[in-house]
Amino acid sequence: MLFKECLDIPCGIRFMFDDLQLQSACGRNRLLQSRFMQTGTEIQKAYDTLGGCYHTLYTDVRPEVSSALAALKHRLMCLRDITGTLDRLQKDVVLDDVDLFEIKYVGLLASHVREGVRTLGLKGIEIPDMEKVVSILDPEGMRIESFYVYDIYSKELGRIRADIKKLQGLSPDLSVTSDRLLELIEKERLLERDIRENLSHLLKNHISEIRQAIDAMGDLDVLLAKCLQMKMMGLCIPEVSEDSITEYKGMFHPYVVHVYETQATMGGRKKTFQPVDLSFSLESVTIIGANMGGKSVVLKMAALNQLLFQFGFGVAAASARIDVKEDIRVCIGDDQDLSSGLSSFAGEVKAIDNVLKGVRTGKRMLALIDEPARTTNPIEGTALVRALLDILKDRKISTHYNVPGDFFRRLKVRGLVEGRMDYSLMETVEGEIPHEAINVARSLDIDPQWLDEAEKILAREKEDN
Amino acid sequence: MSFISEIQKFKSLSIVGLEKNTGKTVCLNYILERLPSTCRVAVTSIGIDGESKDQVTGTAKPEIILKEGTVFSTSEVFYARRRVLSELLEITSERSSLGRIVTARVLRSGKVLLSGPSSAQALARWASGVEKFSPDLTIVDGALSRLSSASPVISESLILTTGAAYSVDMATLVRRTKFIVELVRLERADDTVCRKFDGIERGVWGIDPDGNLIDFHVESSLAIDKIKDDVAGKSVAVFVAGALTDRFLGLVSNSRRVREIDLVVTDFTKIFVSEESYRLFLKKGGRLKVLRKSKLIAVCVNPTSPRGFVLDSDLLCKKMQEAVEVPVYDIVKNRETI
Structure with missing residues (x-):
């Protein structure tokens, strides 16, 4: 599962993506193409880098750090996607000056970025060395972002160019007056062509290095954006759980917090988000509670945080310990689809069917279903929910219906307390209907x-x- | 030589032709050739739909001769076809139908086709971007009937080219050129007025006798029906942020208070009124002013029409000179004397 395939899961992950301040299209692509990590080691490694980077950039507030960071971000902003050029190089196309310039530019950029990473002391980030590539395109060693077929590439070229200049000086309007000049210009053209061919040939050996350097810079862009997001939203670095227990302390939803803040700045009533604690293991959990009690928000937070965790983002909680899953399936919201002619009920059961199909694959997964069978009558609805709970283990469900049984854990939203809504969750016993x-x-x-x-x-x- | 030294007084220059074949390229080449080699130039052309051929006559677009050290911006496609030795400096983020716009520096004089950014906004971005190569003078080869490329936002000074291609009747040619010159040379509004209106990007606004800003609450001068009486009501100055149209000018002309109002536009490129309505407006005592103006350095004339008709160069220059208050040159004929 790729990140871009998760963006439409209705839990707020797109909001998190849109909020990231990425500098380059390469960074954006790297993130969209990144995989849902499925092993604890991989995730732990990602968080070691993110945590280290966050610590270096934001817990240490020396002014030179922020100016070096701004400079590094500015460099990353200059990162262009040159995949097309590299693809052509791969196919033995002779590159023209614009292509060669692009490669040299990326090469020099990589050295600057390497330098920036070193200055800041960021750990766990390797930008491949592109000095070999740069030296091919910078024979004079000027390290300036410019390119032409330099005289130095061939003694003959330098001589011909000097002669052309001399002859041209004789005619102010640059019209080609003599056969000799014509001949020289043609020779220059052929020589330049040969040099470009040779350069392309040399560069072909370094294609994978160049690609790696671009990818590494894209990844760095993503990492810096994640760090900034952590700081701005107050996200935490989670612990990777080893005992199948997922536990959130002070979980919140960044989008809801953002909406509250926006409303407050617009002069609306100041609302604060009440953080929620939640923990679950491999058993089924149902969450019951009154309308507007925040059941759906709890499910969305669980879905969002699981995704953030498996893609190595900061997690929206005060602290968290999260179990690694292989898949996540979600049925939240009204799946009525006017364009495909599905009724609310058909849309919903198809979405649940998708969750069940996922369960049948035997993968370790997090399944979140909001109010199953909400779109039909309570009698059949209760039966459907009960049967569903029978099948599902390690899945969370929120429901209005009171389903008897002792094979699942039950959490209740505390609900209205003295006229105000208390959104916290509490364990509850059978028989209490909201x-x-x-x-x-x-x-x-x-x-x-x-x-x-x-x-x-x-x-x-x-x-x- | 006064012509060239006049140009050097400014940081930026636009060359605009009132019609095809009025000698815009000849004029540009002349300037590039005559500027002293110590003057570092950055040059581009407004790219119109990426045409590489003259759409009307089918002839190839003329190449520009560039001297060593000149910085130029053109499209990738034209860069590949250049006949100049040059060092590529930058691939800009601007795009045209002929590919990305690239910037390079000439290492050995030669010829290039210029086709740069294609909108006034993109040109303004180009002008600020090219600053990093610290040119002494930036030149924009404007497009036919695209006066917007001569906006003071982009360049401080401009040169108009006109000629038999615009009209073969000398009197008409002179009259129509004179009208454009008048608009370019409109007086700048008072500083206090400029300060009030500066930065307003849309709508129609006024200033009352106490110096307060009045918003007429219309999107543009095209929606003037809503404000029939108010405009001239008590304002001392009226500002049209967008295009100034005949209808709006007529509205002010017909007001009883026409003599007491300064009508203000952003700059001359925003004026889309016919000569007749402008003359009528002036006759009634109206005053039209601008927030920003650029310096018109010269009018260059080309007495030859593409169909072969040739006007008398000396007579044309003389008549034109009488009509407009700026220097008039026939560059081809007098290339050694100016």
Whole structure:
């Protein structure tokens, strides 16, 4: 699974991606093409680099660090994608001056970036040395970002060029007046062609180095952007869990926090996000709770953080210990698809079917289903949820329905406490159904006559039973 | 020599032709040749849809002769076809239909086809980007009927080329050129007025007698129906941020207070009014001013039309000189004397 394939998982991962301040298209591509890491060692290594880098850049606030960082970012901004040129080089096409310039430019850029990484003392980042490539294209050793077929490439070329200049000086409008001049110009052209051919041939041996250097600079760009995001959003470096337990302390959702902050700056009411603690192991967990109790947000945070973890981003919690998964499947939100003619129910069961298919592959995966069977009647809905819980292990589900059984763990959103919503989660026992829909609706100033009628009906039903 | 030394007083120059074949390239080549070799030049051309051939006559686009040390920007395709020894300095982020725009420095004089950025905004970016090669003078070879490339945002000074290709009737040619020259040379509004309007990018605005800014709440002068009476009502100055049209000019002309208002536009490239309505406006006592102006250095005339018709060069220069208050040259005829 590639990062670009995860962007549409409705948990806020796209928001995290859009928020990254990437300097180059190469960085962006490297991230989009990066894999969902599936081993603890790999993830641990990524976090060692990210953590080290974060520490160097942001816990040490010497002014020279921030200016060196700004300079490094500026360099990365100059990184251009030259894949097309390299592909042509691979196919034995003779490169022209513009292509050769591009390669030289990237070569010099790589040395500058190497230097920048060294100055900052960033650990775990290797930018390949491109001095050999640079020396091919910089025969005079000037280390200037410019290119032409230098005289120094061939003694003959230098001589011919001097002669042309002499002869040309005789005619102010540069018209080719003599056969001798014509002959020289043609010779110069042929020589230049041979040199370009030779240079292309030499460079062909270094294609993989050049690609590696570009990729490494792209990766560095991603790393720096992740560090900045950690700082701006207050993300943490998680621990890789070794006992299958995933545990979040003070988990939050960066998008919701962002929305609250934006509303506050627009002069709206100041709302604060209540961080949530959550832990689970391999058993199934259901989360029950009233409407607006934050069940979906909990699932989204779990999905988002799992993704952030497996792609090596900072994680949205005060601290976290996360179990490595091989896959993640999510069914959150209304999957009604007008364009494919699916009803809400059909959309939902197809999404759940996708989760179940994932489970059947036997992979170690995190499955998150928000309110299964919410789109049908409660009688069949309860049966469907129960059957689903039977099949699923190590998956989290949030539901309104009260499903009896002791084969899964149950968490409840604390709910309305003295008129205010408490979003924290607590363990709960069987038999408690979240009966807070009407209370929640009242807090929203919904038509009281309607809610009173509903309460009367409930009371009558209770008496009847 | 006064012509060339006049050019050197400015950091940037645009050359614009009022019609094809008015000698724009001849003029550019003349300037490039005459500038002293100590003057470091950066040059590009506004690229129009990447044409490599003259769309009308089918003749090849003329090449520009560049001297050693000159920095130039052109498209990748034209760079590959250059007949000059040059060192590539930069691949810019601007693109045209002929590929990316590249910048290079001439190492041995030769000829190139120039086709640079294709919009006024891109040209402005080019001009600031090329600064890193610290030129003494940047020159933009403007396009036919694209006066926007001569906007003061891009260049401090400009040269107009006109000629028999624009009109073979000398009187018409002189009259129409004179009109453009008048617009280029419009007076700058008072400093206080400029300060008030500076930085406004859209809409129609006014200043009341107490010096307060009035927003007429219209997007552009095209939507003037909404503001029929207000404009002249109490304003002492009215500013049109976008294009100035005949209709809007008419609105001000017809106002009873036309004499008491300064009508202000950003610069002459924003004026899209016919000569007739402009004359009428002046006759009624109207005043049109600009926020920014560029210096018109000269008008260059080409008495030969592409169809072979030739006007009397001396007479044309004389008549033109009487009509406009800037130097008039026929570069081809008088190349040794100016």
